[in-house]
Amino acid sequence: MNKPLTLATATPFPYTFNPAHTALVVIDMQRDFIEAGGFGASLGNDVTLLQAIVPTVRRMLDAWRSVGGVVLHTREAHRPDLSDCPPAKRLRGSPTLRIGDVGPMGRVLIAGEHGAEIIPELAPLPGELVVDKPGKGMFYGTTVDALLSHRGITHLLFMGVTTEVCVQTSMREANDRGYECLLIEDGTESYFPEFKAAALAMLTAQGAIVGWSAPSSAVIQALQSA
């Protein structure tokens, strides 16, 4: 679909995007964050909070795929030799199950392990972009900027987990690189609902200082009515 669409009710003011130049970004919807026995659970978090957004993320993905839009999935995943995992990152968190340790779903946050996979409900389709990132943000240590710019992408719609960590970091990195970013409010979640609310407020404050937000229904309706 190659025509500008406007989300009139976006926060803090209307957001205009052309699906032909926009990517739907799905951050880290991996077993390690969403299922029991993974990295998120090892940190003492209630993973059911994150599981609740899966149907919404799937609905949004289906709508986006139906108009042929670019999809980028990220995974927070390190190399098996941990050469891209700074000790400062590895040594924080749970003392009993660190990044690279063997847990119930294989080695925690390691590329290729069961826990690092995207959950089956949201599995990437052939042709969709899938990027392993060693940091919280999707640009650090990756080729994401080149992948997007080679496809003429100027606008990004974000979903995924967790709102205030990898989603927020990625959206801030994207904003600094000139992308026009919107966070899909019900397509993102945190283990801490108050952190999600604060992140949404921070990102959209001061005249969209980092970007916009809108519910998935607004995006889906715009796509369907076009």
Ligand code: C5J
């Ligand atoms: C975290 C992420 N929370 N994907 N990663 O460590 O947000």
